[in-house]
Amino acid sequence: MRAIGIILTGGKNEQLGQLAAGRAVAAMPIASSYRAIDFTMSNMANSGIQKVGVVTQYNSRSLIDHLSSAKWWDLGRKYGGLFIFSPYLIRDNFLWYRGTADALYQNISFLKRSNEPYVIIAPGSHIYKIDYAKLLTYHIEQEADITLVCKQLEESNCSNYTVVQMDEKKRIIHLEDKPLDPLTNVISMGIYVIQRTLLIRLLETISSEDRFDLVNDLLIRYRKKLKMMGYL
Incomplete structure (x- = not known):
């Protein structure tokens, strides 16, 4: 496939209580023998x-232990493979990730060393099934700069999500993060496709301006400048 995958495992989530106590949400047990991240990993491998x-960042030990056998997803190969990144402390870097964009920027060498032309970014805590190959084909056919996977919710209260408004051709014309008065009931799933070199350029730009959030500082900020498409 002409894309690399990046899975963001997120920080602490107090809403899940004891289910995520002492571990990253992506490492939360599902049906006793699975972890939440298994679904995203399987989607990418398949x-x-x-x-x-x-x-990774928050309480990542159990997650790293779980991922230690990359052969589960046929990623223990000579070319490609599974790479796990945690915040590291050096003289010029003494902070944890300050946001989702900063998490990507601190690992920008992974992007620069890769040869694949596209990047698929996905959360590691969601349970879903998707064919990323079809998503990438859609992204290329639409000649999009960034494609967001979206979902239409049945409930009208979308204030806890990034709300998306699209035109009749599914081009995104408005993005708002956790709005008090949502314009639609279509939300972003936190899954994105973007050209690798474009992502590198955008991350370097916003990082130089001390901007750290992927949604607010990159997607919303550059929505009018870039062609963003929704994938339902």
Whole structure:
């Protein structure tokens, strides 16, 4: 596949209580023998993605232990493979990830060393099934700069999500993060496709301006400048 995968495992989530106590949400047990991240990992492996980077931060030990056997997803290969990234402390870097965009920027060398032209970014805590190969084909056919996977909710209260408004051709014309008065009931799933070199350029730009959030500082800020498409 012509894309690498990056899985963001997120920080602490107090809403889940004891289910996520002492562990990353992505490591939360599902049906006793699975972890939440298994669904995203399986989606990527089944879609033909051969190189996956997992960005960890909060209480990542159990998650790293779980991922230690990459052969589960056929990622223990000579070319490609599974890469796990945690915040590291050096003289010029003494902070944890300050946001989702910063988490990507601190691991930008992974993007620069890769040869695949596209990047698929996905959360590691969601339970879903998707064919990323079809998503990538859609992204290329639409000649999009960034494609967001979206979902239409049945409930009208979408204030806890990034709300998406699209035109009749599914081009995104408005994005708002956790709005008090949502314009639609279509939300972003936190899954994105973007050209690798474009992502590198955008991350370097917003990082130089001390901006750290993927949604507010990149997607919303550049929505009018870039062609963003929704994938339902």
